[in-house]
Amino acid sequence: MLPMQLGPGQFGDNTLYLLLFYLPFLLFLFYGQRIQAFMILGEVSRALGKLKIMRERSRKEVIDYLVNHLKPKSDPQEQVDQLLEYFTIMPVDLDPSGIVKKIEHVVTVRNDRIRSEIRRLAPETDLVKVSTAENILEAASSINYIYKLVRHFYLLGKRTSNIYILVQLQMIMPMILQEADALVNALEAFKLSQPIGDGIGPMVVGRMMLNHEKLDISKDTVMVKTEYKDRSLYLIKAVGPGGNVGEPGNAVERLINEMGVKINSVIMIDAALKLEGEKTGEVAEGVGAAIGGIGVDRFKIEEVATKMNIPLYAVVIKQSLIDAISVMRKEIAEAADKVTKIVYRLIEEKTQPHDNVLIVGVGNTLGVAQ
Amino acid sequence: MATMIPSIGEKRGKQIVYTIEECMSCGEKKKRAFTLGDYVYKKGGQCNKCSGSILITMIYAEPMKATQ
Numbered sequence: 072m073l074p075m076q077l078g079p080g081q082f083g084d085n086t087l088y089l090l091l092f093y094l095p096f097l098l099f100l101f102y103g104q105r106i107q108a109f110m111i112l113g114e115v116s117r118a119l120g121k122l123k124i125m126r127e128r129s130r131k132e133v134i135d136y137l138v139n140h141l142k143p144k145s146d147p148q149e150q151v152d153q154l155l156e157y158f159t160i161m162p163v164d165l166d167p168s169g170i171v172k173k174i175e176h177v178v179t180v181r182n183d184r185i186r187s188e189i190r191r192l193a194p195e196t197d198l199v200k201v202s203t204a205e206n207i208l209e210a211a212s213s214i215n216y217i218y219k220l221v222r223h224f225y226l227l228g229k230r231t232s233n234i235y236i237l238v239q240l241q242m243i244m245p246m247i248l249q250e251a252d253a254l255v256n257a258l259e260a261f262k263l264s265q266p267i268g269d270g271i272g273p274m275v276v277g278r279m280m281l282n283h284e285k286l287d288i289s290k291d292t293v294m295v296k297t298e299y300k301d302r303s304l305y306l307i308k309a310v311g312p313g314g315n316v317g318e319p320g321n322a323v324e325r326l327i328n329e330m331g332v333k334i335n336s337v338i339m340i341d342a343a344l345k346l347e348g349e350k351t352g353e354v355a356e357g358v359g360a361a362i363g364g365i366g367v368d369r370f371k372i373e374e375v376a377t378k379m380n381i382p383l384y385a386v387v388i389k390q391s392l393i394d395a396i397s398v399m400r401k402e403i404a405e406a407a408d409k410v411t412k413i414v415y416r417l418i419e420e421k422t423q424p425h426d427n428v429l430i431v432g433v434g435n436t437l438g439v440a441q
Numbered sequence: 442m443a444t445m446i447p448s449i450g451e452k453r454g455k456q457i458v459y460t461i462e463e464c465m466s467c468g469e470k471k472k473r474a475f476t477l478g479d480y481v482y483k484k485g486g487q488c489n490k491c492s493g494s495i496l497i498t499m500i501y502a503e504p505m506k507a508t509q
């Protein structure tokens with residue numbers, strides 16, 4: 072008979088060996104989940120540590136920028152901390168009719184408030200520097216919020232020993248870290264006023280605007296009227312090279328409703344988030360209002376286009392989230408020529424001579440003039 | 442689904458930011474390192490070849506590896 076390779080048999084009646092052999096099984100049977108929770112807790116806490124470093128760094132960037140560029144009279148630390156915690160309460164959506172107006176109102180008040188706080192801090196009048204400070208502050212408060220939210224769920228899971236909260240946190244942690252990383256990258260571009268990937272729309276339209284007279288049409292937004300093959304072109308973009316997105320919705324509304332210009336087609340150029348696997352800088356065409364953000368501008372443009380029965384054409388430049396908010400990549404910058412060609416082709420194909428064509432370059436125009 | 446989880450993108454390594462200057466008359470392009478104060482469509486300087494005016498037409502980042 073072969074001797075048994077495993078099991079307690081070969082140890083005879085030695086209960087100690089018996090116990091040692093079964094102990095791990097019992098341990099895992101009864102405490103498996105706790106052990107797992109312990110390991111997940113460790114992993115999440117390491118990630119939280121990374122987020123904390125990012126948060127401290129971004130806070131420091133805000134203060135450094137203010138001190139070095141806006142030269143405040145007093146130490147801005149306390150006020151920066153206050154601004155990082157600044158919150159916005161969105162309007163109630165129980166009765167959604169007319170909610171866009173309310174959202175617009177709240178967001179406008181918020182933006183004005185932040186801008187005035189920065190102005191109060193530093194009486195520097197350079198608009199580019201003020202808008203850069205706004206951008207840096209916005210990225211830093213996003214990082215701050217991400218950190219606080221993750222910390223909340225981490226502590227909640229830990230205190231209640233709830234493995235399910237921790238598992239969920241662990242699952243989305245890589246994506247959260249990437250997003251925070253993207254925001255830290257954005258800070259880098261913001262403080263040097265370098266164009267970001269999202270600025271490709273304004274870059275295309277800005278080129279068409281060169282050497283033409285600019286008209287202020289809405290807050291931080293300019294318009295140029297020019298000609299192309301017997302058509303009148305109305306070009307709209309945010310005022311650069313500061314980090315503005317402008318108010319394209321109001322600009323379009325004002326041009327059509329108040330100024331009474333009869334527009335025959337609208338072409339919108341914007342950066343679009345790509346799907347994993349799509350190439351950065353790929354150009355795609357479509358229809359509809361190509362504009363992101365909270366939805367106020369999109370609503371206004373869709374509204375006026377529907378009322379006047381104006382076709383909306385969209386040209387988008389694909390990029391990932393990190394590319395959209397970091398310094399513009401070469402592939403994206405080089406797509407500008409291709410987009411311009413598409414826009415002119417659209418004008419030739421989709422409009423008639425003597426038509427009025429509206430072209431909107433959507434996005435943050437940081438580092439892109441006109 | 443796609444709108445909920447966009448492509449965040451790959452972590453970027455060290456990048457160098459370049460400024461591309463173009464002569465408006467002869468089309469001569471020059472690539473140099475970015476300096477503070479540069480922005481796209483900033484006018485400045487004269488072309489060495491034809492003394493036409495120079496315009497910054499692009500500012501972009503390239504991974505460090507590509508230049509080595």
Ligand SMILES: [Zn+2]
Binds near residue numbers: 465467468489491493
């Ligand atoms: Zn030249």
